[in-house]
Amino acid sequence: MTRPPTAAQRRLVDAADPVTGRLRGTPSQLAALVRHGLAFRHPRPPHTHFLTPAGHRIREGGGDGGAGAGAGAGAADGTAAGRPASGTGSDGAAGGVFAARVGGEQDPPDAGPARTREVHSAWQGLLELRRMTNTDGAVDRPCGWERAHLVRAAALALEAAGHRPAGADPPGYRVRATPQPEAVAVHEPDATALRACAVTLERAGWQVGEYSEPRTGTRYLLASPRRV
Template identity: 70%
Template sequence: MVRPPTAAQRRVIEGADPVTGRLRGGTEAQLAALVRQGLAFRHPRPPHDHFLTPAGHRIREAVPEEVVEEPSAADSGVFAARIGGEAEPPEDGPARVREVHSAWQGLLELRRMTNPDGATDRPCGWERTHLVQAAALALEAAGHRPAGPDGDSGGGDSDGYRVRATPQPEAVAVRQPDAEALAACARTLEKAGWQTGEHTDPRTRARYLLASPRRT
């Protein structure tokens, strides 16, 4: 059984970049210990930075038992892609555009570093464990507009996209009332390395996408 990280090691893990997992602090001894525990790896190429493994990401994102209320993404300062329908969406503007662009570039770098062949044209392990956020980031980075709160504009679009989890493993649902915009979402996700298929909701008869990360 792997020994849980010490308080000092946990601080290093919690200080990692939320998208790429790059460790931005810690002594050489702490980093080496995290590598031995399988919570981080040292990149083979210069400058030989350290990055969290999927196990390290799980520890970083675990909610402590004593936490009663989950803070919002805005309160935590952690980047969160717009999934559509947020009650308190982040403000639009140049700052948000830069933030989304930076997150997308960081995700491409994570693909390059963690896919066995260094490919950036298909999703990596992090995306497979964060399906909704990963699909939403691909859409937002490509300029698609998310739905606002309860379908209102509110920083989004009444005809904007919504990304939601599904009971199916490795699949998310993307809903978009406008048929042309839904097709555009499919093209964006396919370009970002996802497989998509259009389906009809048997209850509402609305069309939606079922999207899953491509493996090859």
């Protein structure tokens, strides 16, 4: 965008739903955010407005958002909506209100009922995001946001299903980026737990294969979002 958002626009962006990026405001307020590349209007009824990647950068304190052709393209096909698992993770994201546990965090959030509620809310928000942004409204396979945030998306699916992330005292799962496009690695020292992780990801719409490290023989999963 050519100028920073106004104070009123910034308040709308900051008030966006922390799970889905859904916006609320008057028609004129939302239209102004769309003009500046900070939001897009979903093409299907009820034509809800969501933050674009530029809007998310504003919300997370990343400056004026740098909206331009890239943000417009994301808004056009609906792949930019929502940020169900924002926060610090191994895929380089920082900031935000909720972070899916990828395993091995230096300062993990406290486990307990509050965390369980947060994870459940984030997962339900992600399912809604699938419904709103997959072209056929399908919720049984990952959406564009998940393909753009592989580590956090896979971690959210695992944590929401009750799998234990690795902490200061393992065992537990660890989700990590890989050099392969659209693929993450899931490590779990317990073989039974590793297979359970595979079942969870498959049910969440991921294609999963089990492999061995060439040098150590350690088993791990390679998971990619299913497209059809």
